[in-house]
Amino acid sequence: xTCAQTHxxxxxxxxxxxxxxxxxxxxxxxxxxGVLTSVYRALSDLGVDPNYLVNISGIGCSSRLPYFVRSYKxxxxxxxxxxxxxxxxxxxxxxxxxxxxxDGDGFSIGGGHMPHLARKNINMTYVLMDNRIYGLTKGQxxxxxxxxxxxxxxxxxxVEEPMDPVLYMLTYGAxxxxxxxxxxxxxxxxxxxxGMEHRGFSFISVLSQCPTFNVVDDAKTFKGAxxxxxxxxxxxxxxxAMHVVNMGHKNGRIxxxxxxxxxxxxxxxxxxxxxxxxxxxxxxxxxxxxDLARP
Amino acid sequence: xxxxxLIIRVAGEGGEGIISTGDLITQxxxxxxxxxxxxxxxxxxxKGGYAMYQSRASTEPLYNQGDxxxxxxxxxxxxxxxxxxxLLPGTAFVYDxxxxxxxxxxxxxxxxxxxxxxxxxxxxxxIRVKNMIALGALxxxxxxxxxxxxxxxxxxxxxxxxxxxxxxxxAFARGRELAAALPKTDPWKIGVPTSKSDSIVxxxxxAIGLGAIIAGLDFFAAYxxxxxxxxxxxxxxxxxKRGGTLIQAEDEIASISQVVGAxxxxxxxxxxxxxxxxxxxxxxxxxxxMSETPSVVVNVQRGGPSTGLPTKHEQSDLFMAxxxxxxxxxxxxxxxxxxxxxxxxxxxxxxxxxxxxxxxLLLSDGSLAFSTQTIPYPDPASYPVVERKRWDGKKEYQxxxxxxxxxxxxxxxxxPGGMHIATGLEHDQxxxxxxxxxxxxxxxxxxxxKLDAVVKNFAPVEVDGEGESDLGFIAxxxxxxxxxxxxxxxxxxxxxxxxFYPKLMWPMPVEQYEAFGASCxxxxxxxxxxxxxxxxxxxxxxxxxPESYTICGGLPFTPAMIVGKAKEML
Numbered sequence: 001x002t003c004a005q006t007h008x009x010x011x012x013x014x015x016x017x018x019x020x021x022x023x024x025x026x027x028x029x030x031x032x033x034g035v036l037t038s039v040y041r042a043l044s045d046l047g048v049d050p051n052y053l054v055n056i057s058g059i060g061c062s063s064r065l066p067y068f069v070r071s072y073k074x075x076x077x078x079x080x081x082x083x084x085x086x087x088x089x090x091x092x093x094x095x096x097x098x099x100x101x102x103d104g105d106g107f108s109i110g111g112g113h114m115p116h117l118a119r120k121n122i123n124m125t126y127v128l129m130d131n132r133i134y135g136l137t138k139g140q141x142x143x144x145x146x147x148x149x150x151x152x153x154x155x156x157x158x159v160e161e162p163m164d165p166v167l168y169m170l171t172y173g174a175x176x177x178x179x180x181x182x183x184x185x186x187x188x189x190x191x192x193x194x195g196m197e198h199r200g201f202s203f204i205s206v207l208s209q210c211p212t213f214n215v216v217d218d219a220k221t222f223k224g225a226x227x228x229x230x231x232x233x234x235x236x237x238x239x240x241a242m243h244v245v246n247m248g249h250k251n252g253r254i255x256x257x258x259x260x261x262x263x264x265x266x267x268x269x270x271x272x273x274x275x276x277x278x279x280x281x282x283x284x285x286x287x288x289x290x291d292l293a294r295p
Numbered sequence: 296x297x298x299x300x301l302i303i304r305v306a307g308e309g310g311e312g313i314i315s316t317g318d319l320i321t322q323x324x325x326x327x328x329x330x331x332x333x334x335x336x337x338x339x340x341x342k343g344g345y346a347m348y349q350s351r352a353s354t355e356p357l358y359n360q361g362d363x364x365x366x367x368x369x370x371x372x373x374x375x376x377x378x379x380x381x382l383l384p385g386t387a388f389v390y391d392x393x394x395x396x397x398x399x400x401x402x403x404x405x406x407x408x409x410x411x412x413x414x415x416x417x418x419x420x421x422i423r424v425k426n427m428i429a430l431g432a433l434x435x436x437x438x439x440x441x442x443x444x445x446x447x448x449x450x451x452x453x454x455x456x457x458x459x460x461x462x463x464x465x466a467f468a469r470g471r472e473l474a475a476a477l478p479k480t481d482p483w484k485i486g487v488p489t490s491k492s493d494s495i496v497x498x499x500x501x502a503i504g505l506g507a508i509i510a511g512l513d514f515f516a517a518y519x520x521x522x523x524x525x526x527x528x529x530x531x532x533x534x535x536k537r538g539g540t541l542i543q544a545e546d547e548i549a550s551i552s553q554v555v556g557a558x559x560x561x562x563x564x565x566x567x568x569x570x571x572x573x574x575x576x577x578x579x580x581x582x583x584x585m586s587e588t589p590s591v592v593v594n595v596q597r598g599g600p601s602t603g604l605p606t607k608h609e610q611s612d613l614f615m616a617x618x619x620x621x622x623x624x625x626x627x628x629x630x631x632x633x634x635x636x637x638x639x640x641x642x643x644x645x646x647x648x649x650x651x652x653x654x655x656l657l658l659s660d661g662s663l664a665f666s667t668q669t670i671p672y673p674d675p676a677s678y679p680v681v682e683r684k685r686w687d688g689k690k691e692y693q694x695x696x697x698x699x700x701x702x703x704x705x706x707x708x709x710x711p712g713g714m715h716i717a718t719g720l721e722h723d724q725x726x727x728x729x730x731x732x733x734x735x736x737x738x739x740x741x742x743x744x745k746l747d748a749v750v751k752n753f754a755p756v757e758v759d760g761e762g763e764s765d766l767g768f769i770a771x772x773x774x775x776x777x778x779x780x781x782x783x784x785x786x787x788x789x790x791x792x793x794x795f796y797p798k799l800m801w802p803m804p805v806e807q808y809e810a811f812g813a814s815c816x817x818x819x820x821x822x823x824x825x826x827x828x829x830x831x832x833x834x835x836x837x838x839x840x841p842e843s844y845t846i847c848g849g850l851p852f853t854p855a856m857i858v859g860k861a862k863e864m865l
Contacts, residue, residue: 073717075716077579084553086552
């Protein structure tokens, strides 16, 4: 395997050095403030050089996060942060890639991309900011909304079952899966940090309350439902990870912490190997390729 | 008599070796120094169905697939039935018989050559050599160069071992003997080239892949779709040699998104698709325009709408290529005439994308995609390759700075001080969201006015003919090659006619259209679609009021059709 290029260029910076002049536009009490604080902390703990950091998002309240982080960044289309980030990462494996987005962005409109980010093991950190509702469009049910949630387009209560992003990502083959709570900045910052250090696709689901539109899943409810993983949880055991999530569904608990981690080759590493295998180089004589078309 | 321009059509059941027979004829002719131009149709299904491969060979340059065949080689009854109406007096007809699945009722005046292909193949130990017997017969009867054929057959089967090579060469020789035993009654023979130029033979799709690699392609995002997939096949094979990579995405939305991501990261990136895929890319093309991130998208058009005629020829995506995205969304649209253009204009597509930081669409079409043509050996050094304007590191960086030419230098990630946001939101010069009236008007003007220079600096329009004329034909894409030949034939008959062949479809080179219109008494736009899409844009953007001549039967025009139209109008 080709030796991994570093994707974390380091500098010594303070938390404040990652802040931009743009102030967050989120409502007071929104969980996204906690996620942003955690991102600042994770970046400064790691000492990521912002010149080599690309923060990418889709559309939604949480997708505004890159505006507040000093870095190169892309604010893309609804659901498309993942594939855009894939392009950036494969083009420049030396960059650190941080993706932020909401539950609708990632698991409804962008849901078709998630399996492929995971199974291809694209080297990026995907921070899902799950408020279980569409906030920017003023409160419609999302794929993670509790059933019977009364919202903008469900005046009599929702009629669909919610999905669990973490369970999906474990199934899709993500090499790093964690869950945390926006109000727990310490845990969230640590998991983001670990995720960014991980070479491969790291997925961190953050339960991030929407005090304005989601009356069911508020900060207090989230806090009451979470349960830290047992100390002897084996992060290398995919069955154990799935079991603990499934058990949580049965008894109404949300496991938080690092659920699963494995080290395996990333797509950029495999592509570098492929280029090496064919002896590829930008100096390869074009005429040798053209000559193959001689009759 | 040598006919210095011979068209041989091989037809039969898909899977019987029709395509490889046609390929061998084409390769052998090209190796002997002849010019070739091929045309294929095949079913949308993998096995079975009617397949056809037509090779046109000449000692003179060729621009299209021709009117109809001089020689038909039918492997089965269906091939005969489908082509019977074109078996005109004087044509030659080689068929499987006796012992084939049909007994032709040969039309009067047709030179028929029964070759027992199936029976002989079985005698020689297997039906799989049926096409070699046909090839031998064609080679004997019409002077398809014998030595190059043997060389190519040998090379083709060498990997499978000397026995397989021998078996195929034996069948080929037997086909020649069978044909030699028949009296030759027709006058057709492929001409012998007097000189041999340095040339290559490529399909339209492969040539686009080659053009991209010459342009400095770093990253290709693919999603399979007929008739564009061969571009990805070519790139997947050759790009890694130059250190680049290809990713197969989960859908076309992902592939264009990856292209935009890779281009933001400072690389040259592209994708290739057909109409259904381009329809899915519309939103991200808007982001490419809005965020001024270069993207190159090849669209190999096929019959539409919806799933349409997936393997057939049509030129019906011009509306979508030019305006397919929400909002006022700019882009540059090029279209290729033939294989040579597929190289040169693909390089140009990258140069334009890098220069103007916008989406650049390159339109090809179903018949060109699979058409193989002889072209002069392309010297890679002869193609100018342009890199994007990058920030010089002086003064404070503003990603969307309004400059004299409205082009704002870019900064690759990793450039100290170059941090910025690429966003689909309306933004100010620094990239910060800004929805004020004044800002939106100023920034839209910036994004569009930079494109004003495109027509000034790059407007490849060829005008065929000089001075005043009774009739002017306008054509785009592979229809140009058909019109070229029709115009030459009409002139040879003393008819005053001109041709106008645009390669830059958008922005439109309006002045050049106007000048052409002013020099012709009547103007006709010939294109393979129902609505007359280019004619529509000409009426909208210029003072010309052309007549629209359209067909949409899944096949290209023939020169004879254009000649007929001209005579009808004069």
